[in-house]
Amino acid sequence: MNPTRRTVLAAALGTALAITACSPGDLGSSDSEGRTTITFLVDNSDASVRPAEGLAEAFMADHPDVVIEVEVRPQGGEGDNVVKTRLSTGDMADMFLYNSGSLLQALKPRETLLPLNDEPFVDRLDETFTPTVSSGDRIFGAPFGAAVGGGVLYNRAVYDRIGLAVPKTWTEFMANNAKIKAAGVAPVVQTYQDTWTSQLWVLADFHNVAAAEPDFADRYTANQTSYATSPAALQGFRHLQEIHDAGYLNADFAAQKYEDGLEELATGKGAHYPILTFVIGTLETNNPGEVDDVGLFAVPGADAAENGLTVWLPGGVYVPTTTEGAELAAVKEFLDFVASPAGCDVQTKAYAPTGPYVVDGCELPADLPRAIQDMLPYFDTDGARTPALEFVSPVKGPALEQITVEVGSGIRSAEDGAALYDRDVAKQAKQLGLPGW
Amino acid sequence: MTRSPYPHWFYLPAAVVYGTLFLVPTFASFYFALTRWTLFDQEFIGVENFVTFFGEPALVQGLTNTLIYAVVTSGLKVVLGLPIAILLTSNIIARGFLRSAVFFPVLVSTIGVGLTFTILMHPSNGLINDALAALGVQGPAWLTDPSYALLSVALVDVWKGVGLATVIYIAGLVSIPREYLEAARVDGAGRWATFRHILLPLSMPATTTVIILSLIGGLRSFDLIWAMTRGGPGFTSDVIASVIYKQYQAGFYGLSTAGNVVLFVLVTAIVLPLSRWLGRKEVEL
Numbered sequence: 237m238n239p240t241r242r243t244v245l246a247a248a249l250g251t252a253l254a255i256t257a258c259s260p261g262d263l264g265s266s267d268s269e270g271r272t273t274i275t276f277l278v279d280n281s282d283a284s285v286r287p288a289e290g291l292a293e294a295f296m297a298d299h300p301d302v303v304i305e306v307e308v309r310p311q312g313g314e315g316d317n318v319v320k321t322r323l324s325t326g327d328m329a330d331m332f333l334y335n336s337g338s339l340l341q342a343l344k345p346r347e348t349l350l351p352l353n354d355e356p357f358v359d360r361l362d363e364t365f366t367p368t369v370s371s372g373d374r375i376f377g378a379p380f381g382a383a384v385g386g387g388v389l390y391n392r393a394v395y396d397r398i399g400l401a402v403p404k405t406w407t408e409f410m411a412n413n414a415k416i417k418a419a420g421v422a423p424v425v426q427t428y429q430d431t432w433t434s435q436l437w438v439l440a441d442f443h444n445v446a447a448a449e450p451d452f453a454d455r456y457t458a459n460q461t462s463y464a465t466s467p468a469a470l471q472g473f474r475h476l477q478e479i480h481d482a483g484y485l486n487a488d489f490a491a492q493k494y495e496d497g498l499e500e501l502a503t504g505k506g507a508h509y510p511i512l513t514f515v516i517g518t519l520e521t522n523n524p525g526e527v528d529d530v531g532l533f534a535v536p537g538a539d540a541a542e543n544g545l546t547v548w549l550p551g552g553v554y555v556p557t558t559t560e561g562a563e564l565a566a567v568k569e570f571l572d573f574v575a576s577p578a579g580c581d582v583q584t585k586a587y588a589p590t591g592p593y594v595v596d597g598c599e600l601p602a603d604l605p606r607a608i609q610d611m612l613p614y615f616d617t618d619g620a621r622t623p624a625l626e627f628v629s630p631v632k633g634p635a636l637e638q639i640t641v642e643v644g645s646g647i648r649s650a651e652d653g654a655a656l657y658d659r660d661v662a663k664q665a666k667q668l669g670l671p672g673w
Numbered sequence: 674m675t676r677s678p679y680p681h682w683f684y685l686p687a688a689v690v691y692g693t694l695f696l697v698p699t700f701a702s703f704y705f706a707l708t709r710w711t712l713f714d715q716e717f718i719g720v721e722n723f724v725t726f727f728g729e730p731a732l733v734q735g736l737t738n739t740l741i742y743a744v745v746t747s748g749l750k751v752v753l754g755l756p757i758a759i760l761l762t763s764n765i766i767a768r769g770f771l772r773s774a775v776f777f778p779v780l781v782s783t784i785g786v787g788l789t790f791t792i793l794m795h796p797s798n799g800l801i802n803d804a805l806a807a808l809g810v811q812g813p814a815w816l817t818d819p820s821y822a823l824l825s826v827a828l829v830d831v832w833k834g835v836g837l838a839t840v841i842y843i844a845g846l847v848s849i850p851r852e853y854l855e856a857a858r859v860d861g862a863g864r865w866a867t868f869r870h871i872l873l874p875l876s877m878p879a880t881t882t883v884i885i886l887s888l889i890g891g892l893r894s895f896d897l898i899w900a901m902t903r904g905g906p907g908f909t910s911d912v913i914a915s916v917i918y919k920q921y922q923a924g925f926y927g928l929s930t931a932g933n934v935v936l937f938v939l940v941t942a943i944v945l946p947l948s949r950w951l952g953r954k955e956v957e958l
Contacts, residue, residue: 313922320924324712342924344713428817428906490817490906491796634923635731642907647819656730663725667709667925669716 272562273303274570276553277322277332279315280308283514283587284333284551287381290586295573302566313634316342323348328556331567333380336368336552337627340376341668343554349376350555355568357575362594368627369552377552378571381583383591384548385513385611386440386624387534392606394421394507395531402533404540406475413484416507422486424479425506426644427497429490431637434644436510437479437535438463438472438636443544443622444537445469453628459665459672464654471538473650473657476643490645495522502526510535512548514590516605532610534620545614545621550594591615630668633660706934710927722931726920731908735916742827742898742912743891749831750887751880754838759872761839762846772843776836783833787900790829791816816902819909826901826910830894838883845879846872881951885944892940913939 276292278284285308292304307329309318316339322328323343334340343349351374352358358366358375369377388409390402398419403409413423427433445452448468455461463469479485486492486506498515500506502523513532520527534545553574555567573579580598583589589600591611600608614620626632636657643653665673706722708715726732761772778786793800794815802812815825849872857867895914898904904911904919911919917932 313924316924317922320712342711344711347713431903431905488795488797490814634919638731638905638907641905642909645819645906647907647909659728659730663925663928664923667711669709 271301271303272566273305274331274563274566275305275307275329276570277307277309277319277329279311279333281311283381283517283590287583287586288333290582291570291574291579294578294582295570298573299566299569302570304570319343323556326556326558328558330559330563331553331555331570333551333553334377336365336377336379336549337624338630338632339626340369340552340554341371341630345371345376345554346374348556350557350559350564351376352378352555352568352571355572357572357595360575360596362596364547364623365549365594368549368623369554377554378575379550379594380553380574381550381587382580382589382593383550383615385532385534385591385614386436386546386548387510387513387532387611388536389501389509389511389513389515389530389532389607391501391504391507391529392531393529394419394504402531403536404543405538406471406536408540409536410478410482413479413482413508417484421504422500422506423484423508425486425492425497425500425509426489427492427494428641428645429492429496430494431641433494433497433511434476434640435637436512437476437644438640439624439626440510440535440546441472441475441537442625443534443546444471444542445625446622447537447539447542447544453625456625457629457631457670459662459670462654462658462661464651464658470650470654473640473643473654476640476653477646477650480644480646485644494518498522502530504529512590513607513611516590516607517588519607520588520605528606530605530607532607534614544617544619545611546624547591547614547621548624549627630670631661631665633657633664635660702930702933705927706931708927710930711924712926715927718927722928723935725928726931726935729916731904731911731916731919732913734908735911735913738823738910739892739894739912739914742823742830742894743888745824745827746830746834746891746894747884747887749827750835750838751883753831753835754842754883755873755876755880757835757839758842758846759868762843772840775839778833779836781833783896784900786829786833787897791901794825817906819906822902822906822910826898829901830891830897833897834887834890838887841882841886842876842879845876849875877954881948881954884951885948888947889940889944892943893936 276288278288285306288306292306296302296304309315319328319332319334320343334343353373353375355378357378361379365379366375369375369379394400394416395402398415400412400415401408403412416423445466445468449455449461449466452461452466452469461469463473486497486500488496492500494511494515495518497506497509497511498519499522501509502519503526516527516530519530534543537543553571555564555571559567575595577595577597577599580593580595584601588605589608591608592598592600592615600612639648639653639657639660642648643650648656662673705715707717707719709718709722729735757775761768761775765771794802796802796812796814796817799812799815801815805812813821816822853871853875854867857871862870893914894912895918898910898912898915899918902910904915913932913936917929917936920929920932
């Protein structure tokens, strides 16, 4: 071999090595003391990290032969891309936390995740939760955290002062708003700097949509109905516009973030704030003195008799197909702990519960914040709660939050916004390869 | 044929790096732009992505906004950069310090600048509107009023980028031979005539550079807009790059790749003829 050819070979090898060296080492392995290390990927929100670490510690205390390492990833779209990239390259942690419902379907669970149908915890799951972590007849996840309510947080002190009753219909709600405005309080708080908070009038209205059209979700998935064409579904967009046009919004709605909105609500500068109940943890931290001034009611619809709450189901812990052997055994044991009454208690201790758990035998502590207590009657009454649309249909468009900001700020009309969202949804349905689109 | 002074192996490492990091992704992106790509699998769908992308409701607004943004920022950088450069090449005190001061914002992280100005521009608690209120002026909702949002970001972009334009102009101005200015003074030219007939034409190469650089920067601008408004409120300050990024975030990988191909073609189509035209003007002078 002459010197030139040897150099060429060395250069080629060196470059090839440099390029392949980017992949991280083998994750999850047994160390010299025979302990099994498993990794657990969660998003970096408090509501995920604190329970995840609490669960890991409690589990390791009982299982000295297992080490659980909690890894974090960004939230939102950025985090979705981390999860998809790691799954598609076979580089996923031994187990990971991710949304249930429509977002899970975008991970192609039948190709990338292990079915957990035979695990003992499956029998303990609430029947509304199981379909949201399933594809066909295969179940892929264990519930992490509690159910979340989507409704209207309201200031009870303001209600008492003006002498108002909790509204059961939209008409009653708007009548309350008129009185609240006359009393010098902003009737509805909106926080469009955190765009996701703008979607609640539409998404949390789903109980009312389903009450009017019980087969909406199935027809929606099959492309037989849509937000612009169904009168019941269009109501959510109409409500957004109606509140803006009536001048019921807080002064800085376009520039506020959700923590500012909670502050306005807690201190009585605003009376209503449509939001998800997981923000109660933030409220407890920022306004500990006012937590019990804040109550919750479901988004009011057309009919008082059909009044009920739209519910977000907990995310799931999933196992990628790349987890095997001793790690897989440890992961399965851990999931059995997560979805057990003992696991629920650990989570309750680590982070204030956002609502009821979806595991049989799990109980909530007695000293719940007022807004969470207000959720419970909806869970105890038959037909008074409906899972949000994203848990009963894989179809959800990514641009809804921008569209609802536009409708809620008077930039776009409700009808126009709903039609635009229908086009956004079509892209997602095609990407998922759903029949009928 | 002239023989290359280097043996072939000398090119190999650079060629491999160039191939794997630039050539392969470029051609792969032309292919993936024609697929519905989920990262897990891809399906060839022809030009459907381009049809969807051009039917994207935010795109028309994004295109208009991109053009407005590019023209406003590059125009203002020329209009402000030249006078500042003239000021900073004159015999003023602390010239060195003043030159650094105008260049300083160029060195600061774009995201940091964006977040800072987002706080300064808050409609009711922001320093800018507080200052205006002290003067008795009711300041607008800079970033949350749809009719101001894009221009507010453009102004911040100009503040951040005008230093670079100034430095380019300073280099252009100091390279103008003193003789021209002296000859003009002997012929009785006033300050305005000197500026109009000597400085302005002879700094044309600098103007070309400033326009091209800031126009390209404006056309592919993303980071500042994303840090300050995320394209909002709603879609009102979306530019092409943020429309593309949102498709990527939503997991429409094929669609966002198609968007990048469109952006590539668009930037080329605008900048190439413009640079030819401006280049010809330089020669004519």
